[in-house]
Amino acid sequence: MKVTIDNITIEVAPGTTILEAARQIGGEVAPxxxxxxxxxxGSGGKCRTCLVEVNKGSEKDPRPMxxxxxxxRTGVMDGMEVKSMTSEKVIDARKGVTEFLLLNHPLDCPVCDQAGECHLQDLSYENGAATTRYEYDRRTFEPEDIGPHIQLHMNRCIMCFRCVFTADQxxxxxxxxxxxxxxxxxxxTCISKALDNDFIGNVIDVCPVxxxxxxxxxxxxRVWFTKPVDAHRNCSNPKCCGEARLWMRGEEVYRVTARKDEWGEVATASNGQTGWxxxxxxxxxxxxxxxxxxxxTKVNRHSVIAQGHYQGKVGTATQPILIDEVIGKRPKLTLDIHKVSEVNKPEIHLSEIEGPAHSDDFK
Structure with a gap:
C-alpha cells in the first residue's frame, strides 16, 4: 500500500498503522x-498525543476523515494522505493534549530522577506553553510502598497503562x-503488596514519566552526568536477553537499564527478541x-544526555536541500542564510571588519 505522510510517499504492508508508517519515514514526521x-x-489509544489529520482516506474513497x-490505532489504506507536523490542526491539538497531561503533573523536574530522559518533558518542550491556565489544586496521592526496588510516584502518573501491560504480559x-x-x-497494588517478580523492573523502562x-x-x-555504555553478560534466566545499558560515572556503575531504540522503547536484542x-x-x-x-552508547545529538559524546553527522547546506541528506528524513529545508535573508552581504566577511559588526556595514 502507498501512503503519503507530510508529502513523503512510502510503501507499507497491509495492516500497518499510520504511526508505524510514519516511523518508517522517521524524524519529526513520526507523531x-x-x-x-x-x-x-493492547497499548495505545489513550493519550491522544499521536493525533494526525487524514485529508484523503484512500484511492477508492478519497473523502477526508x-x-x-x-x-x-488507525490503519493505512492504499492512497491515503496524512498530515502530521504540517497540519495546523494537529499542532493545535497536540498543544491541547499536552496541557491536559500537565494539569495534575507536579513541577518537580529539578528533583525527579526521570529528568533528562522524560518523554513528557520532551512533549511539553516541543508542544507545550510556557504558562498554565490551571488555577485549582492538583490531584495528589498518598505515598505507597510497592517493593524494595521500585518507587511509585502516583502524582506524576499520566495513566498510560504501559506498566500494567508490561506486568501482565x-x-x-x-x-x-x-x-x-x-x-x-x-x-x-490494592493492598500495598510488594512487586517482587523477577522481571517487574521492566516497568521502570516503559514508564514515560x-x-x-x-x-x-x-x-x-543526574542522568546527563553519567556515561551510558552497552554491555552484556551470560544471564542464567532464560527469559533475560543479558544485553543492557550501564550508566557509569568514572568506574562506578550507577544504574542498569535495558537498551532503548530511537523511539524510547526497549530495543530488539541480538537474538531477535525484545531486549527485556x-x-x-x-x-x-x-x-x-x-x-x-x-x-x-550512540546517543542522539538532540538529547541532553549527549553533552559532548554524541555521534552523528552535522553540517550545513550551500543550497536548499531536504534535511534527510544531512541528519535523517525530515521535511525541513536547510538554507544558506546569507543568500536567503537579504540582510548580510555574502561578499563581506565578518572576520575582516575592524571592531564589532554594525548595520552600516551591510547597507
Whole structure:
C-alpha cells in the first residue's frame, strides 16, 4: 500500500498503522507517543498525543476523515494522505493534549530522577506553553510502598497503562493494576503488596514519566552526568536477553537499564527478541566485572544526555536541500542564510571588519 505522510510517499504492508508508517519515514514526521508501545499488545489509544489529520482516506474513497484520528490505532489504506507536523490542526491539538497531561503533573523536574530522559518533558518542550491556565489544586496521592526496588510516584502518573501491560504480559503474576475511575483512577497494588517478580523492573523502562523509578539510583546522580555504555553478560534466566545499558560515572556503575531504540522503547536484542532484562541484572549487577563492555552508547545529538559524546553527522547546506541528506528524513529545508535573508552581504566577511559588526556595514 502507498501512503503519503507530510508529502513523503512510502510503501507499507497491509495492516500497518499510520504511526508505524510514519516511523518508517522517521524524524519529526513520526507523531509523539506517550501510551503506545510497539512491544506491548493492547497499548495505545489513550493519550491522544499521536493525533494526525487524514485529508484523503484512500484511492477508492478519497473523502477526508471528519476529525483527527489516533495514528497508533488507525490503519493505512492504499492512497491515503496524512498530515502530521504540517497540519495546523494537529499542532493545535497536540498543544491541547499536552496541557491536559500537565494539569495534575507536579513541577518537580529539578528533583525527579526521570529528568533528562522524560518523554513528557520532551512533549511539553516541543508542544507545550510556557504558562498554565490551571488555577485549582492538583490531584495528589498518598505515598505507597510497592517493593524494595521500585518507587511509585502516583502524582506524576499520566495513566498510560504501559506498566500494567508490561506486568501482565511479561510476568506470571500481575500484582498491580488500575483502581477506581475517572480523575480518581490510580496505579496501585490494592493492598500495598510488594512487586517482587523477577522481571517487574521492566516497568521502570516503559514508564514515560517519573512515576516509576529505580530506588537503587534514586537521588544518586543526574542522568546527563553519567556515561551510558552497552554491555552484556551470560544471564542464567532464560527469559533475560543479558544485553543492557550501564550508566557509569568514572568506574562506578550507577544504574542498569535495558537498551532503548530511537523511539524510547526497549530495543530488539541480538537474538531477535525484545531486549527485556531480569531484576538480577538490573538491581544486583552493579560492578563492571559483572559485564562485558561493548563500547559507548550512540546517543542522539538532540538529547541532553549527549553533552559532548554524541555521534552523528552535522553540517550545513550551500543550497536548499531536504534535511534527510544531512541528519535523517525530515521535511525541513536547510538554507544558506546569507543568500536567503537579504540582510548580510555574502561578499563581506565578518572576520575582516575592524571592531564589532554594525548595520552600516551591510547597507
Amino acid at each position: 509523539p507517543t506517550m501510551c503506545y508501545y510497539s512491544k506491548l499488545k 471528519p476529525k483527527l484520528v489516533a495514528s497508533c 511479561l510476568t506470571e503474576t500481575r500484582e498491580h493494576g488500575i483502581l477506581d475511575r475517572g480523575d480518581h483512577a490510580k496505579i496501585s 517519573g512515576a516509576l523509578t529505580d530506588k537503587t539510583f534514586r537521588f544518586k546522580n 532484562i531480569c531484576d538480577e541484572c538490573r538491581f544486583e549487577k552493579k560492578q563492571t566485572s559483572d559485564w562485558t563492555i561493548e563500547g559507548p
